[in-house]
Amino acid sequence: MSGRWAELIGGPFRASWRAALGWSIALVVLIVSTVAFWPAFRGASGITQAIDQLPAPLLGAFGLEGFGTPAGYLRGGLYELVIPLVFAAAGVLFANIATAGEEDAGRLELFVSQPISRAAFFAGRCVAVFAWLAVLTLVALAAQLASDQIFGVPIGAGPVAATVVLCGLLGAFVASLCLAVAGLVARPQLVQSVGFSVAYISYLILALFPLSSLLAPWREIAPWGWALGGDPLVNGAEVWRYLLLGGPAVLLALIGALAFDRRDIRSA
Amino acid sequence: MDVKASRATLAPDGPAIHIEDLTKDYGTVHAVRGISLDVHRGEVFGFLGPNGAGKTTTIRCLLDLLRPTAGRLEVLGLDPRRDSLLLRSKVAYMPGELRLPERMTGAGLVSAVGRLRGGIDTRRRDSLAERLDLDLSRRLRDLSSGNRRKVALLLAFVADAQLLVLDEPTNGLDPLIQREFLALVREAKEQGRTIFLSSHVLSEVQRAADRVAVLRQGTLVAVGGVDELRRRARQRVEVWFDGPAPTEELGALPELVNQHTEDHRFTALLAGSIEPLLAVLVRHHVVSLLVEEPDLEEAFLDLYEAAS
Numbered sequence: 001m002s003g004r005w006a007e008l009i010g011g012p013f014r015a016s017w018r019a020a021l022g023w024s025i026a027l028v029v030l031i032v033s034t035v036a037f038w039p040a041f042r043g044a045s046g047i048t049q050a051i052d053q054l055p056a057p058l059l060g061a062f063g064l065e066g067f068g069t070p071a072g073y074l075r076g077g078l079y080e081l082v083i084p085l086v087f088a089a090a091g092v093l094f095a096n097i098a099t100a101g102e103e104d105a106g107r108l109e110l111f112v113s114q115p116i117s118r119a120a121f122f123a124g125r126c127v128a129v130f131a132w133l134a135v136l137t138l139v140a141l142a143a144q145l146a147s148d149q150i151f152g153v154p155i156g157a158g159p160v161a162a163t164v165v166l167c168g169l170l171g172a173f174v175a176s177l178c179l180a181v182a183g184l185v186a187r188p189q190l191v192q193s194v195g196f197s198v199a200y201i202s203y204l205i206l207a208l209f210p211l212s213s214l215l216a217p218w219r220e221i222a223p224w225g226w227a228l229g230g231d232p233l234v235n236g237a238e239v240w241r242y243l244l245l246g247g248p249a250v251l252l253a254l255i256g257a258l259a260f261d262r263r264d265i266r267s268a
Numbered sequence: 269m270d271v272k273a274s275r276a277t278l279a280p281d282g283p284a285i286h287i288e289d290l291t292k293d294y295g296t297v298h299a300v301r302g303i304s305l306d307v308h309r310g311e312v313f314g315f316l317g318p319n320g321a322g323k324t325t326t327i328r329c330l331l332d333l334l335r336p337t338a339g340r341l342e343v344l345g346l347d348p349r350r351d352s353l354l355l356r357s358k359v360a361y362m363p364g365e366l367r368l369p370e371r372m373t374g375a376g377l378v379s380a381v382g383r384l385r386g387g388i389d390t391r392r393r394d395s396l397a398e399r400l401d402l403d404l405s406r407r408l409r410d411l412s413s414g415n416r417r418k419v420a421l422l423l424a425f426v427a428d429a430q431l432l433v434l435d436e437p438t439n440g441l442d443p444l445i446q447r448e449f450l451a452l453v454r455e456a457k458e459q460g461r462t463i464f465l466s467s468h469v470l471s472e473v474q475r476a477a478d479r480v481a482v483l484r485q486g487t488l489v490a491v492g493g494v495d496e497l498r499r500r501a502r503q504r505v506e507v508w509f510d511g512p513a514p515t516e517e518l519g520a521l522p523e524l525v526n527q528h529t530e531d532h533r534f535t536a537l538l539a540g541s542i543e544p545l546l547a548v549l550v551r552h553h554v555v556s557l558l559v560e561e562p563d564l565e566e567a568f569l570d571l572y573e574a575a576s
Contacts, residue, residue, distance in 0.1 A: 003383040003386070003387070004383060004384055004386065006383065007380055007383040007384050008384070011380055015369065015371070105367055106363075106365055106367035107367045107368070107369055109333060109363050109365075109367070110361075110363060110367075110368065110381070110420070110423070111380075111381070111384065112333060113331050113333060113356060113359075113361040113363075114356060114381060114384040114385055115353055115354075115356040115357035115384070115385060115386070116353070116356075116384055117352070117353055118352075262335075263335070264333070264334045264335055265328075265333040265334070267324070267328065267333070267363070267365055268363075268365035268366075268367045
């Protein structure tokens with residue numbers, strides 16, 4: 001890698017290490033603290049019986065189906081909402097800080113006036129964002145596998161890896177949407193609003209659309225569903241799920257880079 | 269032949285900067301309204317005007333940070349949009365509004381920019397840091413605004429650039445460093461580099477610049493040498509007569525404005541040839557005659573008043 005590219009990617013990557021450390025700690029704490037209750041929960045059959053008596057649509061909406069099983073427990077406690085939400089939020093904030101936030105603060109001008117193309121500059125920031133999401137994915141995966149071992153959750157590493165990677169890709173998808181918006185306009189509030197809205201609405205579609213026979217067929221439009229709609233903790237994941245999240249993520253980042261190349265740069 | 273290299277040598281003797289009918293609008297706000305000027309290679313060019321006159325907008329168009337609404341730009345014979353990569357390798361830019369990454373040290377920032385430029389001369393970096401009395405090991409957030417500006421100055425002068433574009437470079441610098449800055453400008457000029465210096469500090473431009481352009485509300489009020497601009501500005505005239513001043517004769521001279529008579533003393537501003545005034549004076553007993561050439565500040569204000 002040339003010195004220029006090392007700086008284009010390494011600069012924004014290094015600048016985000018504190019935020020990445022915070023997200024990593026949050027992920028580890030969430031995963032370990034949830035899995036740590038599994039031994040106590042496994043023995044409390046009354047709780048699972050009570051949950052199983054809830055109406056089926058409600059169980060589906062909140063990811064509580066099979067809550068007494070290891071996969072059901074991890075889905076309901078972590079992977080239905082919490083972990084994907086952490087990845088989506090991290091993606092939004094990494095993307096926003098690296099692009100629109102920095103531009104809005106007037107800190108890009110000095111760098112963009114150097115002999116590098118605007119598209120390359122923006123692409124370097126996209127790679128840095130995706131790289132940190134990849135690091136968080138590895139951290140979450142390591143924390144989950146280690147916790148499963150320590151607290152005796154009998155679940156295969158394959159489905160767990162598929163689920164965590166899909167959560168990471170969901171974060172990358174939401175981040176890339178933010179990158180595309182940031183490429184078009186240097187408005188950090190707008191970038192954040194779009195990112196969080198898409199993530200939240202996407203979750204609602206997956207959780208609530210199945211409750212209505214009219215809306216149920218449309219649940220597949222939600223990126224949240226592309227990632228976790230197939231219950232990867234139980235079934236693993238099909239290749240198309242990775243492609244459906246990863247492909248558009250790259251495409252949206254490219255759109256951001258091309259748009260950034262075609263507009264005015266905001267000054268302080 | 270390398271296409272980029274051939275573009276760079278298209279007009280080796282042409283102007284360093286060619287601006288033709290440059291217009292930049294932000295919605296309904298007209299920041300720059302059709303300005304045209306040339307900056308010669310190897311000269312120090314002062315770009316004067318108060319805040320909001322359109323200086324920074326023009327500079328940012330030159331560097332392809334902003335896309336003009338209309339007009340044509342050429343910098344070092346290159347199109348800022350089409351040849352932006354090659355152009356920026358030949359240009360060093362110091363932004364007026366400095367926002368630096370606060371967690372980095374000065375040395376870290378210089379290294380980062382150096383990597384983006386394909387390397388810097390570390391001996392020159394150290395020499396500049398010493399001349400500017402700058403501690404590069406400190407974090408940028410711990411530096412005063414003056415010291416941050418020194419970092420930006422160092423970044424501009426350490427680059428191996430043919431054209432230095434400096435936007436309000438001495439804002440917040442102490443007089444000693446301002447003097448050092450002027451020395452750096454002189455050295456860069458001696459090396460054949462072109463310096464485009466935007467400022468509202470007239471004394472600084474007067475000392476550094478060969479030629480000056482004055483901007484007002486996005487339009488060019490005047491372009492010329494510092495001396496020429498002084499000449500174009502109205503001169504202050506004071507005449508002492510042996511008797512009462514011939515106010516009727518003097519009042520008939522259209523070249524004299526802001527006339528004021530006080531017994532034997534007559535004062536006015538001369539806007540035009542001095543000959544009609546001398547023709548009147550020779551018919552009277554003149555005790556003393558004083559014609560003052562304005563300094564650049566007076567010339568600047570005068571040009572401004574005339575334009576408004």
